[in-house]
Amino acid sequence: MKKILVTGGLGYIGSHTVVALQERGFKVVVVDNLSNASIDVLVGIEAITGTAPEFERLELRDKSAVADFFREHQDLDGIIHFAASKAVGESVENPLLYYENNLHSLVYLLQNCIEHQIPNIIFSSSCTVYGEPDQLPITEQAPVKQATSPYGNTKQINEEILRDTCAASKLQAISLRYFNPIGAHKSAQIGELPVGVPQNLVPFITQTAAGIREKLWVFGNDYPTADGSCIRDYIHVVDLAEAHVVALQRLLQQQSEEAFEVFNVGTGKGSSVVEVIQAFEKTTGITLPYEVTDRRQGDVVSVYADTTKANNVLGWKAKKSMEEALASAWKWEQQIRNQ
Structure with a gap:
């Protein structure tokens, strides 16, 4: 049984990936500092898979604590690294x-x-590396x-750090x-649970639908798009989790063509903020109050993926629709409010 470390494994994408790994028979060790996640997520993971992963609360900025952790876990076969601060707006305010x-x-x-000869790492990167395409x-x-x-x-x-490290060592990495990512596990046992005011669109939508937020804010309606709002490629988090498992198997089976590889993971389809709002209203029958405000600093106009490489090389393709993702996100929101 291969043993995989998942950093940030109680977070949104991390927890769904832990489920996907355990369902494939991997032994998972989760570390998380719980700055943007809840220990209760372990309960959800166990409810879905029948197994709670090994967990250790760890601050990855603490160099000595990280070293201590690895001295106790020298038998790892790979790492999936999610742990990071991730809000565009907050990063502008607190770089x-x-x-x-x-x-x-x-x-x-x-x-x-390098020290413990752990050969494989998958890095949680982002389409933000492309800037304004x-x-x-x-x-x-x-x-x-x-x-x-x-x-x-x-x-x-x-990504530059990973590329340079792979070139200077035997490490294999996939970014x-x-x-x-949007949506939640179909069981509604895990999902996106932001701390404080949501930074992402869909949890803001579901919290508005649940009456927690008075209204939804649309950041700008003067972009050069059909309805004036930003366009993004929204992928179901379960599809995204599956991509991590497929990428990990590529590393473990030593199928990589280069020491450092990158793959886009999306649906290949762009949807505007207004289109997502309308799709949620159609899917749930709930009318969302929203108001247009100023553009948000750091946002690009339009971003969506060409996923040909992931489709052909990894053999992975997004399967779930926008409607499935929004319905699962709403089911999750209702579940956590009824606890």
Whole structure:
């Protein structure tokens, strides 16, 4: 049984990936500092899979604590690294937090990978590395431009750190550049649970529908798009979790063509903020009150993926629809409010 460390494994994408790994027979060790996640997520994971993963509360910015952890877990076969601060707007307001958290944690992980000869790592990257793209859909060959936010810049720097480390060692890495994850597990046992005011669109939608937020804010209606709102590629989080398992199997089976590989993970279809709101209203029958406000600093106009490489090389393809994702997100919201 292969043993995999999942950092940030109680977070939104991390928890769904832990479920997917355990359902495939992997032994999972989760570390999380619980800054943006709840220990209760372990209960949800166990309810779905029948097994609670091993868990340790760990601050990855603490170099000595990370070293201590790896001395106790020298039998790892690979790492999936999710743990990071991830809000574009917050990164603009507090860049040093993002540079400290997102860079130090990866460096300390990689130092221990080299020391303990852990051969494989999957990095949770982002389409923000592309900045404002020249062409759509975006392929992996698109230039990595100057980032529009400190968050995006940390992802670019992290990829450079990984590329350089792989070139200087025996480490194999895959960076999954994903687009906008939405939705929840069909069981409604786990889902997106932001701390404080949601930074992402869909939890803001579901909280507005549940009456927790008075209204939904649309950041800008003067973008050069059909309805004036930003366009993103929204992927069901369960499809995204599956991509991590497939990428991990590629590493474990030593199928990589290069020591450091990158793959876009999205649906290949762009949807505007207004279209997502309308799709939620159609799916649930709930009318959402929303108001247009100023553009949000750091946002790009339109981003959606060309997923040909992931489809052909990884053999992975997004399967779930926008409607499925929104329905599952609403089911999750209702479940957590009824507890």
